[in-house]
Amino acid sequence: MSVSLEISPPSSEFPLGVHRARAPHNLNVAVYAPGVSALAVHFQSQDGSWHAAALTDYTDGVHHGAVEGLADSVRYGFWPTGTDQPETGQLLLDPYARAIDTIDTAEGPVYWSVYVEDGGFDWGSSAPPRTHWRDTVVYEAHVKGLTQLHPDIPAELRGTYAGLAHPVMIGYLTALGITAVELLPVHFHIDEPHLGPLGLTNYWGYNTLGYFAPHPSYATEAARNAGPRAVQDEFKGMVKLLHEAGLEVILDVVYNHTAEGPPDLPALSWRGLGDEQYYRHGDHGRYLDTTGCGNTLNFAHPRVIALALDSLRYWVEEFHVDGFRFDLAVSLARDERHTFTPRHPFLVAAGADRALRGVKLIAEPWDIGMGGWQTGNFPQGWADWNDRFRDTVRDFWLTDQASLAAGGAAGSVARLAGCLSGSADVFGPSGRTSISSVNLITAHDGFTLADLSSYSRKHNEANGEENRDGHNDNRSYNHGMEGPTDQEGIVAARSQTSRNLMATLLLSLGVPMITAGDEFGRSQRGNNNAYCQDNELAWLHWDHDDDARHLLEHTRSLLRIRKEFLAHQPHSYPARDDSSYLHWFNPAGTPMTEEQWRDEGSRSVQLLLGSPNGILDGLVVINGSRDDARITLPGRDALRESGLPSITRFELRYTTAANQDRRRGARIGAGETEVIPANSISVYRI
Known part of the structure; x- marks a missing residue:
């Protein structure tokens, strides 16, 4: 298969990967492979013939050499010299490959690294929006699922990078009030072996095989046919158009584990290059799994830290992305004793790196290892997914309501108030404010917003694991019947609960994250682990009925109210001392004791929202009981007692209560009594 070629010196141990060398016709090839004594690069020349070149230079675990004949868009891979090549044809992938090509064979897929020279895209005047954290509204979406069924996007663009950047989609997102699109993994990923026999695939993509390579399946057919550079350009074109519309692009990245599979399967890359260095091991050399996925990368090793940092810089500098959400981020901050530390070199380096300055860094602050729950404990410069917010809001509006409906007890409004005020108790100890709290009620993993109020248990039978997969602690409530129903009372109650959940999310301090489709009530029919459902179950449907349009308009209204309130605040809001601008009153209209x-x-409370300049912006009234409540709005004496300026009236701006839209604009005098419907939120302007 191979023909030996002479190496043309000199070569360098950095940068890793394949790059233009000093000699005009050579490429510098460098790969960190301390587990191999001698290594060769195998590549296919442009005439289709295969060649091999030994990487004869070796520096600090890096095999490197200057290779002639390896050109742009050429496939290549590595293999130890002096050993037989695998019969499958699967060589070891370059961890720094800019593209990966898949060849289907009778024995299964074979993956090849592809050399693509960096640069060459015309960004024009496009620039990152650099949206302040205070103003950020995140929209978590899947590249394919977002547009695959959209009737107003051309068929050839649906489910692609180009489809996401189509004017129809951009117009929808900007009209909704979104500022940042957070994309489920777009790094090159593959399916787990057990999915093939089930006829399923890894739809979400949390099974990475290439940290520098865009996933080509999300590109249009035209781009795929044109080659890896065209795929890159389509991704860059998407980012460019989103930026021009003021939308940031955040990538969900999976540096905690790789897609190589268990040790009894053939090595694809890291395991064959340096298993001991790349992967985390425990006692007696056995693999240590802190992710539940196997193949946990060893962030106690400097080369693994460098791999992740190099990847992050590449996506910022080459693709102009605006931020990253780190899957199972605790695994990225475990030291050589496998213990989480907020001063881990990776966290410090990512926060201090010049190329990453101003880039949003979001941690999923947990994994399954010892001490794996670390919400609130990441360092300054990082934001955390706030699972306490998620659980507290679900408890108040779902499980508590289920308990009350059954004649039981429910929790106090105090915990919900902590969420509304930015979870200061969670983030204060790390020296951060609620700006570091990414508030969420749902995410890709778990029930959708609509399913939270329609199902009391998961329904994952379609995943082929006999409903064993997925979370069991969903904190959901079906309102009296499991799944779809035509009973008007149940439908109305579910709709109001959905509005309550969305209103709590968007009226709270911190950074809200909406899961794509929740704004109009998307359902996955009770599947809370749709990672393998690349079909209409997980894709967004755009043929909205009246209920969907109603919830969508509510979401838009809430985002407008949020933007109006924040417009009066400094961009640093909320700083630690800004809690004094939140004023709490009881149902009698006097300050809470x-x-x-x-x-x-x-179960009831009033929150008066203020500003550093002394302006009072609005009033949020929550009634979490099963009965209508007579609430006295704060009057002159109560305001004076709190050191606040006098208010003469409140104007109803928004309510989650059914059949109350007609009251919008109603004016109520300060100190007067207002009936707040059961299980509802009302918002007043001053």
């Missing part, structure tokens, strides 16, 4: 906050039976 410590005793009232401790009252476990209290």
Whole structure:
């Protein structure tokens, strides 16, 4: 298969990967492979013939050499010299490959690294929006699922990078009030072996095989046929158009584990190059799994840290992305003793790196290892997914309601108030504010917003694991019937619960994240682990009925209200001392006391929103009980007692209560009594 070629010196141990060398016709090839004594690069020349060149230079675990004949868009891979090549044809992939090609064979897929020279895209005047954290609204979406069924996007663009950047999609997102699109993994990924026999694939993409390579399946057919550079350009074109519309692009990245599979399967890359260095090992050399996926990368090793940092820089500098959400980020911050530390070199380096300055860094602050729950403990410069916010809001509007409906007890409004005010108790100890709290009620993993109020248990039978997969602690409530129903009372109650959940998310301090489709009530029919459902179950449907349009308009209204309120705040809002601009009142319209906050039976509260300049912006009134409540809005004496300026009236701007839209614009005098419907939120302007 191979013909030996002479190496043309000199070569360098950095940068890793394949890059233009000093000699005009040579490429510098460098790969960190300390587990191999001698290594060769095998590549296919442009005439289709295969060649091999020994990487004769070796520096600090890096095999390197200057190779002639390896050109742009050429496939290549590595293999130890002096050993037989695998019969499958699968060589070891370059961890720094800019593209990966898949060849289907009778024995299964074979993957090849592809050399693509960096640069060459015309960005014009496009620039990152650099949206302040204070103003950020994140929209978590899947590249394919977002547009695959959209009737107003051309068929050839649906489900692609280009489709996401189509004017129809951009117009929808900007009209909704989104500022940042957070994309599920777009790094090159593959399917787990057990999915093939089930006729399923890894739809979400949390099974990475290439940290520098865009996933080609999300490109249009025209781009795929034109080659890897065209795929890159389509991705860059998407980013460019989103930036021009003021939208940031955040990538969900999976540096915690790789897609290589268990040790009994053939090595694809890292395991064959340096298993001991790349992967985390415990006692007696056995693999240590802190992710639940196997193949946990060893972030106690400097070369693994460098791999992740190089990848991050590449996506910022070459593709102009605006931020990253780190899957199972605790695994990226475990030291040589496998212990999480907020001063881990990776966290420090990512926060201090010049290329990453101003880039949004979001941690999924947990994994399955010892001490794996670390919400609030990441360092300054990082934001965390706030699972406490998620669980507390679900408890108040779902499980508590289920308990009350069954004649049981429910939790106090005090915990919900902590969420509304930015979870200061969670983020304060790390020296951060609620700007570091990415508030969420749903994400790709778990029930959708609509399913939270329609199912009390998961329904994952379609995943082929007899409903064993997925979370069991969903904190959901079906309102009296499991799944779809035509009973008007149940439908109305579910809709109101959905509005309550969305309103709580968008009225709270911190950074809200909406899962794509929640804004109009998308359902996955009770599947809370749709990672393998690349079909209409997981794709967004755009043929909205009246209920979907109603929830969508509610979401738009809430985002407008949020933007109006924040417009009066400094861009640093909320800083640690800004809690004084939140004023809490009880149902009688007087300031909340410590005793009232401790009252476990209290389900109602009023939040008066202020500003550093002394302006009072609005009032949020929450009634989490099963009965309508007579609430006295704060009056002159109560405001004076709180050191606030006098208010004469409140104007109803928004309510989650059914059949109350007609009251929008109603004016109520300060100190007067207002009936707040059961299980609802009302928002007033001043």
